[in-house]
Amino acid sequence: MRFSLDARHSLSSFTSALSRWFPVPRALTPPAAGIDISDASIKWLAFDPKGSRRVHAFGELPLEKGIVENGAILDVHALALVLSEVKKHLGGISSAHAALPEEGAYVFSMQIPPGTPRTQVLRIIEFEFEGRVPIPPSAAVYDYHPIPSRVAGESEIAVAVFPREIAEDYAAAFAEAGLTLLSLEVEARSIARAVSSEEKEEPITLLVDFGRARTGFAVIKHGIPIFTSTVAVGGDSLTKALMEKMSLTEEQAGAFKNNQGLRAAGGTKSDGLEAISGAASALADEVARHYHYWDTRRNEHGERMTPVGRVLLVGGNSNLNGLTEYLAGRVQGTVELGNVWTQAPSFDEYIPPIDRRESFQYATAIGLALRGV
Secondary structure, X not given: OOOOHHHHHHHHHHHHHOOOOOOOOHHHOOOEEEEEEOOOEEEEEEEOOOOOOOEEEEEEEEOOOOOEEOOEEOOHHHHHXXXXXXXXXXXXXXXXXXXXXXXXXXXXXXXXXOOOOHHHHHHHHHHHHHHHOOOOHHHEEEEEEEEOOXXXXXXXXXXXXXXXXXXXXXXXXXXXXXXXXXXXXXXXXXXXXXXXXXOOOOOEEEEEEEOOOOEEEEEEEOOEEEEEXXXXXXXXXXXXXXXXXXXXXXXXXXXXXXXXXXXXXXXXXXXXXXXXXXXXHHHHHHHHHHHHHHHOOEOOOOOEXXXXXXXXXXXXXXXXXXHHHHHHHHHOOOEEEXXXXXXXXXXXXXXXXXXXXXXXXXXXXXXXXXXXX
């Protein structure tokens, strides 16, 4: 991939912070928006530049098919043009935090000796590449985040690795758009920042991001992802099934999902329920598979390693009526809708200008924006 001189300069200055999860001291960073790029759209959200957690700007623009595919940028220039348009809606903010696609990420946890210096930790991670990551360190960008431990003498870290080319394409697009990119991180980390309470007793969480074309899974430990994956099961398949089975428009299908969804009207099965049950069952199978694998993992002493305490749903299609109860029955555990405003002011003090259903689509952008406040 070739870059212009300006893009190369931006990449050079950005390399030291590429994919780093450790925040620069907030007093030294400019106000920044959270910008979430998917295959179909760009969503953004920024909090008040004065430092409060009140929404300053938010919105969404569509992306034409072929610009981004499975999270990888196929046309850097075309994406930069849309990002330039996004910049006009940020209310004077010209810096950003962005998320890298989970499709290209390798996320895992590992134990290290307590007190190990950062330079040595990075060398230890490189030794782990051969067994965990199918690309060499020279072709990757990677960093780690310490996971708080309740056991003395233990030190666990969460590692995120991305192909360098993917990260550089994102950096180049932001540079061409005139946006200063302050950080890149795994998407699940952004969502976890938005929905996590950061309390010490918060249970290990299976995060399910139910989007249009795919569903992202992440195991979250103390607010930090230790595993991510994606499956090609999304809400578009439900919408398409409803449109074909019931001759509905896309808007009518969306209303059906939100208002009736998986709940049988009057206690009887409808054509709509029959139409979406297949896709809902496929999602439930994947949730149950991830849940039970991580919930039953044991160490060499026979102790459960990651007892999953709950499933949290986010993403635009998590609004499907009856979905939480349906999934709870399949996993035999607690399933809840995530509160993307967990780190925002109390609703008694401030009501965000995004309605509850729409807010699930902004989980990643909100989590990214929280890095700067």
